[in-house]
Amino acid sequence: MSVQSAIKRKTAPDIRARKNGEPIVMLTSYHAHTAALVDRYCDVILVGDSLGNVMHGLETTVPVTLEMMILQGRAVMRGSERALVVVDMPFGSYEASKEQAFHAAVRILKETECGAVKLEGGARMAETVAFLTERGIPVMGHIGLTPQSINTLGSFRAQGRDEKGWAPIENDAKAIAEAAAFSVVIEAVAEPLARKITQEIAIPTIGIGASAACDGQVLVLEDMLGLSPRTPKFVRRYGNLGPSIEAAIEGYAADVRARKFPGPEHVYDMKKS
Numbered sequence: 001m002s003v004q005s006a007i008k009r010k011t012a013p014d015i016r017a018r019k020n021g022e023p024i025v026m027l028t029s030y031h032a033h034t035a036a037l038v039d040r041y042c043d044v045i046l047v048g049d050s051l052g053n054v055m056h057g058l059e060t061t062v063p064v065t066l067e068m069m070i071l072q073g074r075a076v077m078r079g080s081e082r083a084l085v086v087v088d089m090p091f092g093s094y095e096a097s098k099e100q101a102f103h104a105a106v107r108i109l110k111e112t113e114c115g116a117v118k119l120e121g122g123a124r125m126a127e128t129v130a131f132l133t134e135r136g137i138p139v140m141g142h143i144g145l146t147p148q149s150i151n152t153l154g155s156f157r158a159q160g161r162d163e164k165g166w167a168p169i170e171n172d173a174k175a176i177a178e179a180a181a182f183s184v185v186i187e188a189v190a191e192p193l194a195r196k197i198t199q200e201i202a203i204p205t206i207g208i209g210a211s212a213a214c215d216g217q218v219l220v221l222e223d224m225l226g227l228s229p230r231t232p233k234f235v236r237r238y239g240n241l242g243p244s245i246e247a248a249i250e251g252y253a254a255d256v257r258a259r260k261f262p263g264p265e266h267v268y269d270m271k272k273s
Helices: 012-016 032-039 066-079 098-112 123-134 147-153 163-178 191-200 245-257
Strands: 024-028 044-047 084-088 116-118 139-144 183-187 205-208 216-219
Touching (some): 044 216, 066 098, 084 098, 098 123, 139 163, 163 183, 191 205
Parallel strands (some): 139 183
């Protein structure tokens, strides 16, 4: 009688170990069926709070609830087998206190069975990240442009395009790394700064509108397939590869691993003086 070994999912430590290694491929998914396709080619699946935009037509991610994230997290876990599944902690579920964050994160892990959570914020959230990781909750950070803060930022604009503004973003990255996050997303940050942060911190960086030098890349699936009505500068559309969604995902994964994406047209230069 033959014995088949069980399929083993990637874990947060597996991703942490990819620093300076093969680029990490990450895409969002919110459904069991798209998760099954993404799972074949990606190391990490992000159940992002961007589901508020692409599934529910919301203008921002602010109205997304914990219940919404848990519901779609369950679906993605059912559809996937190999990739690490990371679920976003939505606005209002973790900012009040580290204890609030712990209870929300526990709900996400218990009710979805995912492998990690992601939260936005740098130095201001470092104490919370450390509190969670010390209690067995793997955390992915998110710095640079933080969409949940849109009401204070005022617009979705790139960060760090003036070198005078680099220090706070660098401090955010270092604080999250020192708090024992296993990786950090860097969103819409000037390319030289994202490259510098990647060289400076000990955990993998995952870029989105950042730099090809990052340890990995992430996009919103609907953006890269050309299904979103408006897409940011940092998106390359792969939907023109043909009618197959799988072909688009495969093409994206191949380009990330070969460091062909992002190209110069998908990152932010410094402002000209």
